[in-house]
Amino acid sequence: MRSITLRVNGRPVTAEVEPRMTLADFIRERAMLTGTHLGCEHGVCGACTVLLDGASVRSCLLFAVQADGREVTTVEGLARDGELHPLQRAFHVHHGLQCGFCTPGFLMALAELWPSRGLVGREEIEEVVSGQLCRCTGYAGILAAAYDAFGVA
Amino acid sequence: MRYVGRPVPRLEDARLLRGRGRFVADLAPVANVHHVAFVRSPHAHAEIRSIDASAALASEGVLAVVGPEDGRRWLRPFSVGVDGAEPYWPMAIGRARYVGEPVAVVVARDRYLAEDAAERVRVEYEPLPVQMEVEGAPVVTSRSFRFGDPEGAFARAAHRVGATFRFPRYSSTPIECYAVLADWSHAEEEVTVWSNFHGPFVMQPLIAACLGLPENRVRLICPPDIGGSFGIKSGVYAYIPLVALASRLAGVPVRWTADRWEDLVASQAGTDRVTRAEVAVDAEGRMTALRLEITDDVGAHLRPPEPATLYRCFGNLTGAYRIRDLAVEARAVLTNRPPTGLNRGFGGQQLYFTLERLVDMVARRLGLDAAEVRRRNLVPPAEMPYRTPLGGVYDPGDYPALLDELLARADYPGLVAERDRLRAQGRLAGVGMAMVIDPSGTNLGYIELARTPEERSRGLGKSGCTESATLTMDPLGNVRLRIATAPEGQGHETVAAQIVADELGVPISSVRVDAGVDTAAQAWNVSSGSYSSRFAPITSSAVIRACAALKARLRAIASGILEASPDDLELVDGSVRVRGTDRALPIRRVAGLAHWDPGALPAGVEPLLHVTASFSSHLARSPGQDDTVDSSICYGAVADLCLVDIDPETYEVAIRGYWTVHDSGRILNPLLADGQVMGALAHGVGGALYEELVFDRAGTPLATSFADYLCPTAREIPEVHIHHRHGETPFVPSGARGIGEGNSMSAPAAVANAIADALSERGVEITELPVHGSKIWKWLQETATAR
Numbered sequence: 052m053r054s055i056t057l058r059v060n061g062r063p064v065t066a067e068v069e070p071r072m073t074l075a076d077f078i079r080e081r082a083m084l085t086g087t088h089l090g091c092e093h094g095v096c097g098a099c100t101v102l103l104d105g106a107s108v109r110s111c112l113l114f115a116v117q118a119d120g121r122e123v124t125t126v127e128g129l130a131r132d133g134e135l136h137p138l139q140r141a142f143h144v145h146h147g148l149q150c151g152f153c154t155p156g157f158l159m160a161l162a163e164l165w166p167s168r169g170l171v172g173r174e175e176i177e178e179v180v181s182g183q184l185c186r187c188t189g190y191a192g193i194l195a196a197a198y199d200a201f202g203v204a
Numbered sequence: 205m206r207y208v209g210r211p212v213p214r215l216e217d218a219r220l221l222r223g224r225g226r227f228v229a230d231l232a233p234v235a236n237v238h239h240v241a242f243v244r245s246p247h248a249h250a251e252i253r254s255i256d257a258s259a260a261l262a263s264e265g266v267l268a269v270v271g272p273e274d275g276r277r278w279l280r281p282f283s284v285g286v287d288g289a290e291p292y293w294p295m296a297i298g299r300a301r302y303v304g305e306p307v308a309v310v311v312a313r314d315r316y317l318a319e320d321a322a323e324r325v326r327v328e329y330e331p332l333p334v335q336m337e338v339e340g341a342p343v344v345t346s347r348s349f350r351f352g353d354p355e356g357a358f359a360r361a362a363h364r365v366g367a368t369f370r371f372p373r374y375s376s377t378p379i380e381c382y383a384v385l386a387d388w389s390h391a392e393e394e395v396t397v398w399s400n401f402h403g404p405f406v407m408q409p410l411i412a413a414c415l416g417l418p419e420n421r422v423r424l425i426c427p428p429d430i431g432g433s434f435g436i437k438s439g440v441y442a443y444i445p446l447v448a449l450a451s452r453l454a455g456v457p458v459r460w461t462a463d464r465w466e467d468l469v470a471s472q473a474g475t476d477r478v479t480r481a482e483v484a485v486d487a488e489g490r491m492t493a494l495r496l497e498i499t500d501d502v503g504a505h506l507r508p509p510e511p512a513t514l515y516r517c518f519g520n521l522t523g524a525y526r527i528r529d530l531a532v533e534a535r536a537v538l539t540n541r542p543p544t545g546l547n548r549g550f551g552g553q554q555l556y557f558t559l560e561r562l563v564d565m566v567a568r569r570l571g572l573d574a575a576e577v578r579r580r581n582l583v584p585p586a587e588m589p590y591r592t593p594l595g596g597v598y599d600p601g602d603y604p605a606l607l608d609e610l611l612a613r614a615d616y617p618g619l620v621a622e623r624d625r626l627r628a629q630g631r632l633a634g635v636g637m638a639m640v641i642d643p644s645g646t647n648l649g650y651i652e653l654a655r656t657p658e659e660r661s662r663g664l665g666k667s668g669c670t671e672s673a674t675l676t677m678d679p680l681g682n683v684r685l686r687i688a689t690a691p692e693g694q695g696h697e698t699v700a701a702q703i704v705a706d707e708l709g710v711p712i713s714s715v716r717v718d719a720g721v722d723t724a725a726q727a728w729n730v731s732s733g734s735y736s737s738r739f740a741p742i743t744s745s746a747v748i749r750a751c752a753a754l755k756a757r758l759r760a761i762a763s764g765i766l767e768a769s770p771d772d773l774e775l776v777d778g779s780v781r782v783r784g785t786d787r788a789l790p791i792r793r794v795a796g797l798a799h800w801d802p803g804a805l806p807a808g809v810e811p812l813l814h815v816t817a818s819f820s821s822h823l824a825r826s827p828g829q830d831d832t833v834d835s836s837i838c839y840g841a842v843a844d845l846c847l848v849d850i851d852p853e854t855y856e857v858a859i860r861g862y863w864t865v866h867d868s869g870r871i872l873n874p875l876l877a878d879g880q881v882m883g884a885l886a887h888g889v890g891g892a893l894y895e896e897l898v899f900d901r902a903g904t905p906l907a908t909s910f911a912d913y914l915c916p917t918a919r920e921i922p923e924v925h926i927h928h929r930h931g932e933t934p935f936v937p938s939g940a941r942g943i944g945e946g947n948s949m950s951a952p953a954a955v956a957n958a959i960a961d962a963l964s965e966r967g968v969e970i971t972e973l974p975v976h977g978s979k980i981w982k983w984l985q986e987t988a989t990a991r
Contacts, residue, residue: 096379
């Protein structure tokens with residue numbers, strides 16, 4: 052067991068963990084934030100995507116100890132002061148989610164791109180969206196939401 | 205009408221977008237929850253010689269190992285819907301029959317420790333020969349049907365067109381896998397189960413019987429959020445007795461959250477099918493008779509509700525066409541694959557791949573355009589409502605107008621010109637269409653077709669599509685609706701709230717909807733749940749009925765103060781008003797009166813603002829002695845057209861444009877309706893081009909992760925042009941038909957027809973799916989060699 056401290060959505064979370072505990076399980080079972088979902092646990096579906104120091108990662112493929120001392124942002128950290136993030140608002144307006152299980156992963160993958168808005172076009176957005184799996188929407192609502200949020204015609 | 209028919213964004217989104225959904229894995233309803241891990245068979249067929257759990261039991265944190273002997277002692281096999289079939293135990297007892305079949309269940313403090321210990325359970329197997337081919341596999345159910353005079357029609361036919369079609373086995377792989385949390389109470393002799401099960405709740409009595417408990421001691425709770433299913437999660441019921449038994453024997457609540465390997469090898473898949481089909485055609489291209497010899501591979505067990513895939517589309521087996529003479533052989537065989545069951549479209553994609561490919565083959569044989577052959581065969585509007593020879597009663601629709609609208613929307617001549625332009629550039633391009641009848645609101649009675657009329661006459665009849673709704677109004681006039689659908693993303697909370705708001709004349713913000721299920725705390729019945737597109741026609745109608753009951757009560761309560769007959773009162777704009785006057789009471793006053801001052805109510809008026817109502821169509825009846833059945837309450841129609849473009853070097857298939865036109869009755873929420881269409885279409889495209897659960901000859905599954913089971917990503921889904929023909933079905937109070945499955949049935953056929961068109965000049969015929977580059981290359985090599 053090792054004692055580690057991660058900053059999760061701006062708050063320090065300290066816990067004793069086994070080295071083999073995944074970052075995803077740490078987020079769900081130690082930080083008690085269940086918005087990060089597990090869909091395949093082998094890095095393909097992207098449901099567990101979070102930001103680690105601002106870069107998107109598959110939290111099922113990292114060990115929690117690898118994130119010791121670093122900053123993690125999960126879907127719970129997107130909305131500020133109760134106000135939805137523009138990406139979340141766009142997903143709502145364009146019906147970019149159905150069951151909502153994959154949604155946190157899509158939001159966090161796009162959140163990585165958010166600081167580059169104005170510089171990215173449809174191609175970059177499609178590239179990010181095609182790295183995640185959704186079985187409900189056929190992706191049309193997700194792409195429409197992302198284009199709208201990024202102000203891409 | 206203020207909400208129904210409008211694109212109201214979803215109420216569910218508020219929690220889901222913030223990561224505050226409540227999925228099974230997020231729930232901690234009881235303390236001291238332990239975890240299970242399954243020991244699963246690595247063999248497709250093997251005798252289980254012995255099991256040694258001692259090392260596992262000595263592992264850190266392990267409480268119990270439940271093995272086949274425990275299963276035999278404490279469980280009973282599931283009852284199976286066919287007389288004389290092998291009993292179906294939810295775990296391998298004596299013999300394992302597919303790779304991944306549960307052999308033992310380990311209970312430990314957490315999932316990591318449970319999985320460690322599961323690896324230490326030593327099982328000695330003696331491998332047995334495997335049966336993977338459908339041909340020659342043991343038949344578990346077989347029935348012959350004959351309607352009209354198929355022999356005569358085939359004898360008189362100017363043309364006979366036929367082929368053997370193979371439809372693949374695939375899943376819809378919901379991103380959330382199976383999950384069960386069970387808490388066995390020894391004190392109460394009861395088990396409480398939280399699971400992402402969504403019905404049909406006919407499985408609840410099966411679970412109870414398997415556990416040897418009365419049905420009222422199995423409490424099933426389905427949380428408000430389920431991470432997709434598309435039918436696949438109906439199969440989680442087979443695991444519930446195992447997890448419940450693990451809780452019983454370990455003496456603690458236990459949780460199982462499946463991983464993707466378990467999902468792909470041992471959850472549930474759509475049924476793979478081989479169909480020998482032939483159609484009789486007259487000189488003008490009219491199809492007069494159809495012969496279908498259907499063989500479904502249901503895997504290692506006939507797991508209920510199988511063999512339902514054979515019969516779900518029975519009433520609409522002739523599709524959109526006026527075919528009056530039929531001969532049908534319907535059989536299911538057992539192989540050493542995992543059990544099958546519901547998968548979006550359920551029986552429809554298998555049927556229409558055959559039927560719609562046949563129609564295109566007829567067109568080619570007669571030198572007619574594919575749209576023209578369809579036009580000559582469609583059921584004419586004058587014959588609506590149309591009763592098929594199999595007993596299906598199609599609610600009114602104008603199929604020729606639907607086809608015409610599709611051709612106009614897509615600019616069919618322009619699309620054919622585009623195809624020819626691509627061909628001139630050396631591309632392999634093709635145009636394909638499909639027309640399907642999309643059944644919604646299952647009549648559960650169809651499953652009885654697996655039994656002969658004589659076998660059926662010995663038992664009770666089976667029929668039904670009942671759904672219920674409960675409305676409660678609080679003292680301030682806000683309402684809470686409870687329905688038993690356990691939705692998995694369809695947006696039932698939103699649409700039900702739209703209906704309640706309109707029916708009661710209140711703002712949608714004053715309506716709360718609970719769609720999760722608790723069998724101990726609400727109205728439900730064996731038909732309840734989410735399956736076969738039943739929300740729009742059936743559940744919505746039950747909600748309308750519940751609103752009518754609550755309105756009647758509110759009118760009776762208000763009639764005293766308003767000094768008017770309840771019949772002269774109406775609910776508008778948040779008030780109960782005397783029709784044609786401005787005398788009105790706000791609903792909150794009426795509600796307050798009922799809650800706080802029932803003594804002031806007119807004599808005999810019931811003060812409780814809590815009503816339950818149900819809807820069940822009289823059309824849902826058990827099959828007749830002549831084996832006809834109206835297998836669904838409503839029948840929508842869908843017409844699709846697409847252009848495919850195949851790379852002449854890599855043979856990669858790209859869909860360049862896709863048009864779909866629906867006649868789904870009243871559209872309750874166009875935003876959500878189009879979402880359902882897109883989702884269903886994506887599943888159809890996946891099945892046509894990418895997704896397949898492949899096995900080697902030894903029965904080992906080869907698609908066991910998302911690295912080798914290919915789900916379409918955003919890059920693979922084409923732009924889709926969606927159109928609706930508006931109208932209401934008179935068959936249900938909601939006026940709405942289902943919409944979430946049609947394109948799962950039509951897209952595989954439309955894409956296959958387009959690819960067949962693209963390859964037609966190369967002598968390749970499409971009789972199987974999925975079609976991808978390596979297959980096209982192989983077929984082209986074969987035809988080149990043959991020439």
